[in-house]
Amino acid sequence: MRKEKREMNKEQSNLRFRAKSKNIFLWINQYFGFILIPAIAIIILIILIFIFSDNPFSTLYFFFIGPFRSVFSFGNMLNASVPLILGALGVSIAMKTGNLNLGGEGQVYLGAFITVAAALELSNTFLSQYGIIIIIIACLLGTLCSGSIAALSGFCKAKWNTNELITTFLLSCAVIPVINYLITGPYLNPETSLISTKKIAENLRLALLLKPSNLNIGIFIAIFFVFIVHIFLSKTKLGYEFRMAGKNEIFARYGGINTKLNTVMAMLFSGILYGLAGSIAVLGTHHAVIKEFSSGLGWNALAVALIARFYSPAVIPAAFFFAWLGAGSRIAMQNTGLTMDVALIVQAVILFLCTSTVLLKAFLKTGKHDG
DSSP states (O other), X not given: OHHHHHHHHHHHHHHHHHHXXXXXXXXXXXXXXXXXXXXXXXXXXXXXXXHHOSSHHHHHHHHHHGGGSSXXXXXXXXXXXXXXXXXXXXXXXXXXXXXXXXOHHHHHHHHHHHHHHHHHHHTTSGGGGOHHHHHHHHHHHHHHHHHHHHHHHHHHHHHHOOOHHHHHXXXXXXXXXXXXXXXXXXXXXXXXXXXXXXXOOGGGSOOBSSTTSOOBTHXXXXXXXXXXXXXXXXXXXXXXXXXXXXHOHHHHHHTTOOHHHHHHHHHHHHHHXXXXXXXXIIIIIISSOBTTTTTTHHHHHHHHHHHTTTOGGGHHHHHHHHHHHHHHHHHHHHHHOOOTHHHHHHHHHHHHHHHOOHHHHHHHHHHHHHO
16 A cells, blocks of 8 residues: 555656646746847857957947937837837737748838828828828828738638748749839939938828937837737637637637638738838838838848747837847947947847747757656
């Protein structure tokens, strides 16, 4: 009896240990992006500065403190986070249904161009005195055009089971040169040395918040959409269907969920958010479409979404972190001669850490052996 009791107690202890180990690994999986990835990135950043900088302590000061030294720098850093927030939301809402939108750059670019083109054309009509109406119409047109090309990829996947990673990327690559042609041709502004469209009228620009920086009310729009997306995904029936389809499409289909329609809808919403990022960028910051201004934005937004683990509220601090990396590297480059390559290396490391599951698998493997 005593031997059986000892064996039973030992088995219970093993079960408790396995449950405790599983909770630890789940915690690591959940907070790996939130905590460990930024921490590792900062450590690598410090090491790189000591390797490549002639005056590492001064470089560290400008990199870490520089973005907060003035209203101009701080405002521009916050402003740089706005398209990252909206782009990361676009990635996240697609991922909730098990899809991945890699056409962010083209969708941002298209949304920005359609917004500016519509604003310029509507400024010559009877609506010229109603700036807010023109802004709303231009934004709607820009976001819907971006959403439509993302929804096209979703439709192709639902109809013919094509890979949405390929179709979104290829459509983005096809859209960019078309817009470049329009910018350098019919919509080229001959009055500036930049390759860009004409600037929109002042009454069509978003109000500034921290002058002389470029920060505008677009940041409130971005934060508002963070909570809208969070409520949509966590509190609505369609959001529940999105999440169920993302976790197990076969189970969701047998449960009566139209997974094909949800794929198209999720990609549509994803493209709309990317398009909104472009609309706010031109209405609040650039006031025109500068040729290929969205280059790299899609990948950075993807990295932000990966850091946030596709959790909508976590997108805000993740975007601020990424914007701080860019602002700090620019200020350090201006004051100490540090090259932008350091920031690019750190961003590449972040993307690698986000997409790599090697470390997590190692933890899980250790847990299985210990159990």
